[in-house]
Every structure is written in structure tokens, then in C-alpha cells.
Amino acid sequence: MRCNFYILISMTYVILSSHVMAQRGSIFEAVSGFIRDSQRVLNGELPDSEEILPDYDFIIIGAGTAGCVLANRLTEVEDFKVLLIEAGGSEQMFMDIPVLTTMLQFTDANWNYRTEPQESGCIGMRAGRCAWPRGRVVGGSSVLHSMMHTRGNWRDYDRWAGNGNPGWDYKSVLRYFKKSENMQIPKLAKNKKFHSTSGEMTLQYPSWRTPLSKAFLQAGIETGGKVIDYNAENQIGYSIIQFTMNNGTRMSANRAFLYPIRDRKNLHIAKNALVTRILIDPWTKRAYGVKFNKDGKKYVISARREVILSAGAINSPQILMISGIGPKEHLTENNITTIVDLPVGYNLQDHWALGGLTFTINSTDSIRSERVATLENIIEYFSYHTGPLSAPSGTEAIAFFDTKNPHSDDGYPDLELLFVAGSLVSQPTYKEAFSIDNNVYDKVYGPIKNKDTWMVFPMLLLPESKGRIKLKNKNPHHKPLIYANYFSDEGHDQKVILKGIRKAIELSKTKAFQKYNSKLHDIPLPNCARHGFNSDKYWYCAMKTITNTIYHHCCTNKMGPNKDPEAVVDPRLRVYGIQGLRVVDASIMPHVPAAHTNAPTMMISEKAADMIKEDWGIPIY
Ligand SMILES: Cc1cc2nc3c(=O)[nH]c(=O)nc-3n(C[C@H](O)[C@H](O)[C@H](O)COP(=O)(O)OP(=O)(O)OC[C@H]3O[C@@H](n4cnc5c(N)ncnc54)[C@H](O)[C@@H]3O)c2cc1C
Ligand SMILES: *[C@@H]1O[C@H](CO)[C@@H](O)[C@H](O)[C@H]1NC(C)=O
Ligand SMILES: *[C@@H]1O[C@H](CO)[C@@H](O)[C@H](O)[C@H]1NC(C)=O
Ligand SMILES: *[C@@H]1O[C@H](CO)[C@@H](O)[C@H](O)[C@H]1NC(C)=O
Numbered sequence: 001m002r003c004n005f006y007i008l009i010s011m012t013y014v015i016l017s018s019h020v021m022a023q024r025g026s027i028f029e030a031v032s033g034f035i036r037d038s039q040r041v042l043n044g045e046l047p048d049s050e051e052i053l054p055d056y057d058f059i060i061i062g063a064g065t066a067g068c069v070l071a072n073r074l075t076e077v078e079d080f081k082v083l084l085i086e087a088g089g090s091e092q093m094f095m096d097i098p099v100l101t102t103m104l105q106f107t108d109a110n111w112n113y114r115t116e117p118q119e120s121g122c123i124g125m126r127a128g129r130c131a132w133p134r135g136r137v138v139g140g141s142s143v144l145h146s147m148m149h150t151r152g153n154w155r156d157y158d159r160w161a162g163n164g165n166p167g168w169d170y171k172s173v174l175r176y177f178k179k180s181e182n183m184q185i186p187k188l189a190k191n192k193k194f195h196s197t198s199g200e201m202t203l204q205y206p207s208w209r210t211p212l213s214k215a216f217l218q219a220g221i222e223t224g225g226k227v228i229d230y231n232a233e234n235q236i237g238y239s240i241i242q243f244t245m246n247n248g249t250r251m252s253a254n255r256a257f258l259y260p261i262r263d264r265k266n267l268h269i270a271k272n273a274l275v276t277r278i279l280i281d282p283w284t285k286r287a288y289g290v291k292f293n294k295d296g297k298k299y300v301i302s303a304r305r306e307v308i309l310s311a312g313a314i315n316s317p318q319i320l321m322i323s324g325i326g327p328k329e330h331l332t333e334n335n336i337t338t339i340v341d342l343p344v345g346y347n348l349q350d351h352w353a354l355g356g357l358t359f360t361i362n363s364t365d366s367i368r369s370e371r372v373a374t375l376e377n378i379i380e381y382f383s384y385h386t387g388p389l390s391a392p393s394g395t396e397a398i399a400f401f402d403t404k405n406p407h408s409d410d411g412y413p414d415l416e417l418l419f420v421a422g423s424l425v426s427q428p429t430y431k432e433a434f435s436i437d438n439n440v441y442d443k444v445y446g447p448i449k450n451k452d453t454w455m456v457f458p459m460l461l462l463p464e465s466k467g468r469i470k471l472k473n474k475n476p477h478h479k480p481l482i483y484a485n486y487f488s489d490e491g492h493d494q495k496v497i498l499k500g501i502r503k504a505i506e507l508s509k510t511k512a513f514q515k516y517n518s519k520l521h522d523i524p525l526p527n528c529a530r531h532g533f534n535s536d537k538y539w540y541c542a543m544k545t546i547t548n549t550i551y552h553h554c555c556t557n558k559m560g561p562n563k564d565p566e567a568v569v570d571p572r573l574r575v576y577g578i579q580g581l582r583v584v585d586a587s588i589m590p591h592v593p594a595a596h597t598n599a600p601t602m603m604i605s606e607k608a609a610d611m612i613k614e615d616w617g618i619p620i621y
Helices: 003-016 017-023 027-044 065-074 098-104 154-164 168-177 211-221 253-261 310-323 326-332 375-384 428-434 438-448 492-510 536-545 598-615
Strands: 055-061 083-086 181-183 201-203 237-240 267-269 275-279 288-294 296-309 353-354 359-360 393-400 415-420 453-460 467-470 481-483 547-549 581-583
Touching: 027 375, 055 065, 055 288, 065 467, 065 598, 098 428, 154 168, 168 181, 168 598, 211 237, 211 393, 211 415, 211 492, 267 428, 275 296, 275 310, 296 310, 296 598, 310 467, 326 353, 353 492, 353 536, 359 438, 393 492, 415 492, 453 492, 453 581, 492 536, 536 547
Parallel strands: 055 083, 055 296, 083 267, 181 201, 296 581
Antiparallel strands: 237 393, 275 288, 288 296, 353 453, 353 547, 359 453, 393 415, 415 453, 467 481
């Protein structure tokens, strides 16, 4: 009944505004577009395997960014029988719609983690805990992520190699960045040294964006910056964001790497299957299989060649520790017998920013959810995949700075400004997604809740603070404990973010932004007001109050040479002291690169696939 009522209203609306529809699609086109989209997903998604064999050559734990790339590359070898195990379910059609990105965090495709309360971060969040979403779905965090594609700086990888990890220098890994790439931005694709058009992952600019993104680039030029392709020679400068999108839809790792190999007979996938343990022979120290639960049934499956752990930077250390690989003292505390004593879970790194740095404007050019979620826009989206629904809700432009070397064009960026054509007040979902305390939110943002705004995340790229993942207990169904330890360093991290805040304010004063009468929103956070709004001390307090993760959790199973006391895996990603077990995901990064971590994780997995093939005598192309 209710449904029919809505259809009736919708039809009336469509007929009344048919003059607009004539240009932007019609209800008929939208319905056939919707069917086309559903079919694409239905025909693309790998079905849950009906049969699970007692053994496979390789078992991959986790179908996230790394797991999907790896499953694709390993099953190129017909002799390799692979089982991919994923705790979450299928990727759904609505997950492809860019504007819904933040909304996906409220579905069961999110592990929904929270950090433990700490003194110097997340103070303004509910119960002092920051929300750390992670993908629990085929495609992993690449289904929840904001689709920004950045590789980082050459020094990131030269630093990995310099620390004793041969083969990870920029010159060597560039070919793996290019291998997965299908650059569809014609101007950038011409630069063949850095870009490729033959990979699986399409990169595009969204067809729709607000004029504020142009203002951001112009403001950059006005203040002495320049516009660059940050995925080429140098990173320092301003740019529209390159997104992992295809024709107005999300390209998750699942869509890019699993859809095309749906018919491969040597790949099985088990969905909604939670790995509870890696099986390791305590005498030979060989990983010989995994245990998992699926649909109320327990499975024990063997790996003839290798078990590969790709469960991400939070779950991979948890699974290792539950399986007896980790810091001995901590395992003993939890009644786990240690098989190898390794610093699993340490070295946790992330990128974070001051959240809620807001500027109000005098026009209606920013994103506001009530203007986006209109029937017209929905019809346009399903007809042509264009319009505001095809854009990742306001995240439009980016800039990189080297605060230590501000005048060098080839600097090593330690600061990013992420420009959003909206703010905490433009979408009701943001407050929930970041888990901002209601009192704080109402006091500071309530008075501007109906305004047009833009926002910048001043984000730290090379943090010195480090956190840790610990077990709550040995139950694999319980969430591990996350100690983010934001701002626990000697003061470096807060100073970089402060420079970002000052830079964002400088940009707001340019002609480009004054055209919109941009004004820094100046209601102080209640707990910081005593420092005086806009003083350095005020901002230090603010960034510890609205501390926003940019979701680049990594580095908890550090790659390093044998002599590195912090290392968990060797430069070929094999777990020290164990045979037949590798970790391939964002957890192996020794340091977080000056990049959003999805592209670097794909690169890691591409390279890992070649190393695995090499180790099993398969020729590499
Ligand atoms: C909200 C959000 C926004 C982001 N935005 C960006 C962005 O714009 N650009 C960017 O570059 N990066 C972004 N990132 C980061 C990026 O998505 C990750 O760095 C990347 O996806 C990490 O890949 P991974 O393979 O290490 O882990 P994941 O992709 O998280 O994959 C791990 C997989 O393992 C599965 N798993 C875990 N435990 C088990 C178990 N016990 N049994 C079975 N399966 C298990 C999980 O369900 C998951 O599917 C974002 C992340 C989030 C969460
Ligand atoms: C460890 O085992 C002992 C003895 O069985 C028990 O008393 C204790 O509660 C257990 N500790 C944990 C953390 O599970
Ligand atoms: C993009 O999607 C729209 C809507 O489904 C479709 O009409 C169009 O043909 C697609 N374009 C390309 C290049 O695939
Ligand atoms: C916004 O303010 C600027 C600067 O004061 C002014 O030039 C512009 O006309 C205003 N725009 C609107 C839509 O009021």
C-alpha cells in the first residue's frame, strides 16, 4: 500500500516536471537503467561456492582490496586451486552509487570498530571513542572507501627499501601501480611513464562537481601553488581527485578484479564465513590450513601450498594472535600458547585530521543532502549515471604540501588538504559516521545547520604517533582492542596539522573563495574555548577533540629484514618463523605512505602475487 502510494506521488511529480525530465532522462529511462545496473551486478558478482573442497593450493583469508587482487592473479595459473574466504556477504548494487558512500557505514558491510578512549584524541566523540569503519563484504574496505586514488611519493617506497626490504623501491613498485591501472582521464593517460590504460581498475574524474572545487584550485594558484597530476612525477600541488570509478559508479576491488574472472573453475569463494584460526603444526611450524564458521557449520580446510592472510590491518593481527603468533606476554595473558613470539599488532599507523574545519558561504553551491536527494537527480542518475548522485558527496579536490620544504616542487608531502564541498552540517549522516558527541555537535554546528558550507580536512601524512592492536580475548567473534594513540608523539603531529589549518584559512581569504564570501565558522568547541578561538592552543585542543581518522589503518604486521626487531613478515611477506604463511594487505606496510592506502594496497598485492608465483616456479610476465 505504502509503496503504491509513493509510486503514485512519484508519477505525479514526474508528469508535472516532465519539461525538466526531457533533458535529464525520464522515469522510463531510469527504470530501464535501474534494471541494467541490477543485471550488471547480478551477472558480475561471484556466487558463493556450492561446494567447498577439503583442500586447496592456496587459501586466502579476506576478500578485501588485497584479497581480490591476489585471487585474480593467482588463479591465472590453472594449476592453482584457490579458496577465498570472506566474513561478509555479496556486494550489492546500491553500494555502487557514489553518493551513498558514507551511508554504507550503517549497514552490516561495516565491522564498526571503535578506538579505546585516550587522553589526547577523540575527546569530542561519543564516549571518547573514534569510529573506525572497515569493510565486511566481498570487496572489503574498497566498498566503503571514498574512492580516492593516490599512490604516494617515491620516497615512501625508497624508504621501505632503504630499511632492508629489497624490491620495494619506487622504481620497482611503479610497474605494479601501473599493472592494475586503467587511466581514463585522457590528459593524464598520455603520460605513459606513470600511467597505464590496460589494467582492471578504472580511474576517472566524476562528471559532476560543484564550482567550489574550481575555487579551491584557483585559491591554490593565487597563493603560489600549482595544479598537478599527483600520481605522476611530483606530488606537491593542487588537483581534482582521481577516483576509482567507472561511468558514475564505484569500482571496488571486487568489481575490478573478481567480476571479470567469475568463470574461472579454479577459484572458490566462501562468503559469510568467519575464519576463527590458522592451523599451524607446533612441531614443524608449518601453516597447514584454516578453521572457519559458515552458516552455523564449522569447516577445517587444508592448504597444500600456502595460507595467505589478507584480513586487513585490524583483523590480520587479531587472527595471527589467536593462532599463536604474536607478543608472547600478551598471548600468555590471554591463555594462548605462543608458537612464534613476534611483535604483531604494534606499529599501528593511520592518517588523521582535524574534523569540522568549516567555512560558510553566501550561495547555494555546496552540497546539501536535501538538494541532492531529489527525484530529478535520482532519475538522472539511473538514466545516465550523471548528476550529484554520481559524485562522492562533496569530496572533490586535494592538495599536498611539504611543510619542511615549502618551496620545493619535488617535496616529500607531509600534509594534505582534503577539500569537501560541504561539511558536517550538509549531510545528517556525517555526525553519526564520525560518532561526534551530540552536545558538542549541537552547540558548535547546530546554529549553522541549514547553511551552505565547505570544509577542509588538514591531514597528517607522515605521523610519528603509533598505536597498537591488542586482543580483548581469544574469542575470534569478539572485536580486538584498538589503541589509536593519536598525538602521543613529541608534538610533531599536532604542529603539521596546525600548519594545515593555517593554510586552509589562508585559502579561504583568496579572491576565489571570497567570491562566495567564505567565512571561517567561529563558534568554539566548548572544551577549547578557554584558549581563545583561533589561537594555536585552541587548534591543538580542537584537533584532539574532533579527531577524524581518514581510515588509512595500516602497518600492524610490519615488513622488515630479519634484524628488525619490529618486523613480523620478511620482504617476501612470509611470517617469520612459520612456513607456508604470508600476510598480504595494508598491515605489512612498514610506514604509512603519503597516500590514501587503497592504491598502495593494490600494489602490495600485485607484487605479492608475482613473488608467490616466483616462489612456486611459475614464470612472471
Ligand atoms: C570509510 C573508509 C574510507 C576510505 N577511503 C579511502 C579512499 O578514499 N582512498 C583510499 O585509497 N583508501 C581509502 N580507505 C582505505 C582503504 O579502503 C584501505 O586501505 C584498503 O581497502 C585496505 O585493504 P586491505 O586488503 O588491507 O583490507 P580490507 O579491504 O579491509 O579487506 C579485509 C577483508 O578481510 C575480511 N576479513 C577480516 N577478518 C576476517 C575473518 N576472520 N574471516 C574472513 N574474512 C575476514 C574483511 O571482511 C574484509 O573484506 C578508506 C577506508 C575506509 C574504511
Ligand atoms: C586463563 O585460564 C585460567 C585457568 O584456566 C583462567 O583462570 C583464566 O581466567 C584464563 N584467563 C583468560 C584471560 O581467559
Ligand atoms: C553509462 O551508464 C549509463 C546509464 O546506465 C549508460 O546509458 C551508458 O551507456 C554508460 N556509458 C558507458 C560508456 O558505459
Ligand atoms: C557573495 O558575496 C560576494 C562577496 O561579498 C558577492 O560578490 C556576491 O555577489 C555574493 N553572492 C551572493 C549570491 O549573494
